[in-house]
Amino acid sequence: MSATSSKSRTGCCGGSSSSMVRGGNARSSGGKGGCSCGGGGCSCGGSCGCGGGLCQGQDFVRPRFFAGQLLTEDDLDLLSSYVVEKNRLHNRSFFGEGVVCGLLVTCDPCGGGKVTVQPGYALDCCGNDIVVPCAQTVDINALVKRLRIERTGGVDCGDPCADVKSKTDSKPSSTTGTGGTTPTAGLGTGATGAAIVTGTSSGGQEAQVPPLAPAEYCLFVRYCEQSTDPVSPYATDDPCGVQACEPTRIREGYTFELRCRTCEEKTPDNLFSRIGDCLGDLLTAERTSRNARSTLLYAANLTPALSRLNHPESAKMLVARDRLDAVTQARLRIDALPDSADAWTAVHVYDAADSAQTLASLVAAWNTMSAADRRTIDNADEVAAAAKNAQSGLARVQKVMPQDKIATLIDDPFDRDVVSGTAERSLLWAQPDQAIKVVPSGERELMAGGIVYSKQMRSSVSLAMARMKANLIDRLKKRTIVTDCTLLRDLKAIVIPDDDPSIGSNQASALDAQNAVLQLIDALIRYIRECICTAINPPCPPCDDPAVLLACLRVEGCDVRDICNLERTFVLTSVAFRYWMPFLHSFGNLLEKFCCPDDRCDPPRRQTDIQTGRRGAVTAPFPRAYVERNSALNLTDTWAGEGKPLDPAHLAAVLPPRFSFSPENARHLAASTAAVLDVTSLRHGMTPGDVIRRLVMPPAAVITPSIGSTRPSLTDEVGTMRHDINDLKTKLSAAEERNRKLDARLKKLEA
Secondary structure, three states, X not given: OOOOOOOOOOOOOOOOOOOOOOOOOOOOOOOOOOOOOOOOOOOOOOOOOOOOOOOOOOOOOOOOOOOOOOOOHHHHHHHHHHHHHHHHHHHHHHHOOEEEEEOOEEEOOOOOOEEEEOOEEEEOOOOOEEEEOOOEEEEHHHHHHHHHHHHOOOOOOOOOOHHHHHHHOOOOOOOOOOXXXXXXXXXXXXXXXXXXXXXXXXXXXXXXXOOOOOEEEEEEEEEEEEEEEEEOOOOOOXXXXXXXXXXXXXXXXXXXXXXXXXXXXOOOOOHHHHHHHHHXXXXXXXXXXHHHHHHHHHHHHHHHHHHHHOOOOHHHHHOOXXXXXXXXXXXXXXXXXXXXXXXXXXXXXXXXXXXHHHHHHHHHHHXXXXXXXXXXXXXXXXXXXXXXXXXXHHHHXXXXXXXXXXXXXXXXXXXXXHHHXXXXXXXXXXOHHHHHHHOOHHHHHHHHHOOOOOHHHHHHHHHHHHHHHHHHHHHHHHOOOOOOXXXXXXXXXXXXXXXXXXXXXXXXXXXXXXXXXXXXXXXXXXXXXXXXHHHHOOOOOOOOOOOEEEEEEEEXXXXXXXXXXHHOOEOOOHHHHHHHOOHHHHHHHHHHHHHOOOOOOOOHHHXXXXXXXXXXXXXXXXXXHHHHHOOHHHHHHHHEOOOOOEOHHHHHHHOOOOOOOOHHHHHHHHHHHHXXXXXXXXXXXOOHHHHHXXXXXXXXXXXXXXXXXXXXXXXXXXXXXXXXXXXXXXXXXXXXXHHHHHHHHXXXXXX
């Protein structure tokens, strides 16, 4: 619902500059404006100004008067201009352009080519108030004729609706400026509309005017001003002064304007469009983010691998308990892979590659370990068995993994290179003796640490980082708004490892790649943070078209067929929100009933007995067991407590010191609140559990013991509890059976 303009925009009619912050009412004030802070004189910050220093940006100037001052028209005009321009600034800055209320465009009661604009109020982008006090009849046919003349370069081709008008409308048409009633000329300012005439040929004969084709137009309203009430000035001492009449009033009005409707609706500047502009081409942004994600995941696996290799007891770390557990889990995932290639998805490919890398790392660590290092391993037999199990798992991956489908299942080229390279180099260790011969020593060492870092893998990672760096530098150079002043310098300082695949892989090159990845990721996060944080600050909106769209309508022949009022832009005021969301009024009524329970306008059941001074009868007793099961204290026990969603210790840790409290006090507060909820609910004849069920269950399913009704019998309650206990027993038995099956499967795999 935003305005669409098919014309070139013309700036502010009757306003100042189209800028939000420029313009003002600054004139040659002769130094009388001074520099103050909204009070009298210089009283804010010591010297003249707020906070010291030179007062800058003196666009808005208001006059200052003193006794004995000679007032001129400049002084008085400056005062008027200051008030008007400040009001316009507030309107366009706080509310924006659009329809505030009313101005509904409806069909004219007499039909034909006219519409009626109902009374209302709008703001244009300059901040001007557009007030239509009374319903106005707008002659659309006259505006269409005017538009046709403008589009033909001022040539009047006649009025195709002249015959219709002569039969249906004998009254002369007029336009509205500041107080008219029937605007037809559209772009005039308070002038009377010209009479409609038919075109004539050069021979004096009436020309045949072609009928109007069906078309769609949009009706706009525009602010305008008119100088009126001229008065002759008194004589002055200026010998060159011209004694001409001068207007003494400026009357604010409006005029209607018709434009051809276009389907090219300009998207207004907003938070998401500015973030999108900062990110640039979305395809490139997606590729960069995907590469960043993949390189970060790869670098995350490099960290533990390098840590194991550089540990003082690296041999024990390579076959530590966590590695054996990881191999067991990886073998379970491999056994769960589908046997049919058609059933494989991208998730299966990723799972197979990661699991194969985990298994291959243990095989490489055990088979490349020296005899002396093996003697230091306490559980050497267990490690050897795990290595054999890993080899069989690699053999299964070789059998079931569809290598030819990786290209179709994984779209991103870098992800595809990483996954295929990881799977290919890992599966070599299904035959460890052969792998030791073909895999370079540096790669074998890193494989034993837990990651595939081959020449091809290093080259792919380096190329991905180089693309990320180039894209970020390109985006930063195109940015005109920069808040991270050192980001470009830091980004250029990142050293990307050489992507030459002929260079060998070793721990040093892996460490360089890891550092470069982390630096690039930090730079990417800094750039995205800058895009978001600078976009959050709303810019001052431009004002290129001061006309306000009211409605779009369809004209067939000489008749208006239908009108759409929701093409307009609304000013989001509190009045509009209360109209669109009437439940806000109901919410206010609830607060009123809570805070003012003795309101005389409430129903009689809420009134205090004036004679006895009592507030009705005491609530009928509830069974204690029923109350305890439906108490708000149960919610407190479920949600608030140590290790529960609302852990008081965690809440106290994240709250500011001023609002923080001890866990013990938190429990006391939660219990007190729950007890008060119980008291309030019971006072109104129900429990908190009944209230919750009424909110989440249909009325037919709610069984609430009201006052005076029969409570649930003890037999019914016992039967319900017995049924719940049987359900729990069934679930517990099923869980124990699943655990027995998992234990048996685990022992079989370890054997």
